[in-house]
Amino acid sequence: xxxxxxxxxxxxxxxxxxxxxxxxxxxxxxxxxxxxxxxxxxxxxxxxxxxxxxxxxxxxxxxxxxxxxxxxxxxxxxxxxxxxxxxxxxxxxxxxxxxxxxxxxxxxxxxxxxxxxxxxxxxxxxxxxxxxx
Amino acid sequence: xxxxxxxxxxxxxxxxxxxxxxxxxxxxxxxxxxxxxxxxxxxxxxxxxxxxxxxxxxxxxxxxxxxxxxxxxxxxxxxxxxxxxxxxxxxxxxxxxxxxxxxxxxxxxx
Numbered sequence: 001x002x003x004x005x006x007x008x009x010x011x012x013x014x015x016x017x018x019x020x021x022x023x024x025x026x027x028x029x030x031x032x033x034x035x036x037x038x039x040x041x042x043x044x045x046x047x048x049x050x051x052x053x054x055x056x057x058x059x060x061x062x063x064x065x066x067x068x069x070x071x072x073x074x075x076x077x078x079x080x081x082x083x084x085x086x087x088x089x090x091x092x093x094x095x096x097x098x099x100x101x102x103x104x105x106x107x108x109x110x111x112x113x114x115x116x117x118x119x120x121x122x123x124x125x126x127x128x129x130x131x132x133x
Numbered sequence: 134x135x136x137x138x139x140x141x142x143x144x145x146x147x148x149x150x151x152x153x154x155x156x157x158x159x160x161x162x163x164x165x166x167x168x169x170x171x172x173x174x175x176x177x178x179x180x181x182x183x184x185x186x187x188x189x190x191x192x193x194x195x196x197x198x199x200x201x202x203x204x205x206x207x208x209x210x211x212x213x214x215x216x217x218x219x220x221x222x223x224x225x226x227x228x229x230x231x232x233x234x235x236x237x238x239x240x241x242x243x
Contacts, residue, residue, distance in 0.1 A: 034205065037198045044195055048188070048233060056241035058172075059165040066161065086151070089144045118151045125158035 036085035193226035
């Protein structure tokens with residue numbers, strides 16, 4: 001029995017692709033980007049239609065529309081899928097254009113923190129309106 | 134080339150644009166005067182211009198994304214097909230965005 005792969009790496013080829021392979025994360029980024037892209041298509045169409053229906057609506061009418069359970073849930077999914085997608089996209093832009101390790105690391109951290117902050121703010125607002133408080 | 138880089142630019146614009154969505158929803162979650170303030174800014178001519186740009190970025194990026202998903206299947210990569218698709222995307226995004234706004238105004242007026 002000889003080892004198929006040389007060196008001290010004990011992981012299987014599949015394990016390398018799934019985990020920290022030579023590209024550091026294998027196909028995870030590519031896959032999540034596409035998955036959220038597909039999900040974003042119907043969610044975005046719903047969002048545009050929802051905004052059209054709200055054109056000219058006032059405070060009470062807007063809150064009432066958002067507090068509909070179906071609307072609130074779909075908006076929640078739209079935000080989650082959209083934020084994951086945009087964080088991945090911005091990560092690629094940062095990695096493509098910023099070459100200094102320090103600056104790149106700082107921007108990647110900011111990218112994640114911005115995404116979380118926006119997600120928390122929008123999530124909080126949606127829940128608050130949906131539960132009528 | 135142009136349409137390709139536009140995909141990144143519109144993606145970046147949508148990224149920053151989430152701040153507008155957050156501002157709108159937080160205002161709706163707060164007292165009425167906050168909502169009226171944000172609504173007033175968004176409803177001004179400048180606000181509408183920004184929102185029009187935002188909606189075009191959204192439509193254009195979505196169409197570009199569909200083009201990329203089609204490429205992922207191995208289709209549409211031939212040079213002339215690819216450029217035709219790119220220009221079709223640009224044209225369709227402009228037409229569709231204008232259509233969305235026309236429908237929006239027809240639905241409610243003002």
